[in-house]
Amino acid sequence: MQAAAVVVNRTLNMNIDGENVRSMYKTLKKEYSLVKSLMEVSGFGFTFDNENNLVVTADKDAFDRYFEAHPEAKSVRGKRFPYYEAMSTLVGNEIAIGV
Numbered sequence: 001m002q003a004a005a006v007v008v009n010r011t012l013n014m015n016i017d018g019e020n021v022r023s024m025y026k027t028l029k030k031e032y033s034l035v036k037s038l039m040e041v042s043g044f045g046f047t048f049d050n051e052n053n054l055v056v057t058a059d060k061d062a063f064d065r066y067f068e069a070h071p072e073a074k075s076v077r078g079k080r081f082p083y084y085e086a087m088s089t090l091v092g093n094e095i096a097i098g099v
Helices: 002-012 018-039 060-069 071-076 084-094
Strands: 045-048 054-057
Touching (some): 018 045, 018 054, 060 071
16 A cells, blocks of 8 residues: 555655555445445436536435435435546455345
8 A cells, every 4th residue: 555655645746655545445445335335226326427426316215215224325425426437446346235
């Protein structure tokens, strides 16, 4: 992860370390897992906004039912996911989905 931090620091003129990269990767992987699991539930779908960010879609009742059973997923409602495709490539089938 330190090598990734070096690239980020050079490219974006930042000062982060390998632990920062590891933490961000863990956060992105968790969000990716939540979105991927939602997209496999009947009644959910996705669209892309004007900036080509993936957005999960469903009617209010579908969201409410899912969030009642999976409260940890509430953070994805209405959120844009600009890194979904990149995380799909990076993580691949590493994520186990249990719906």
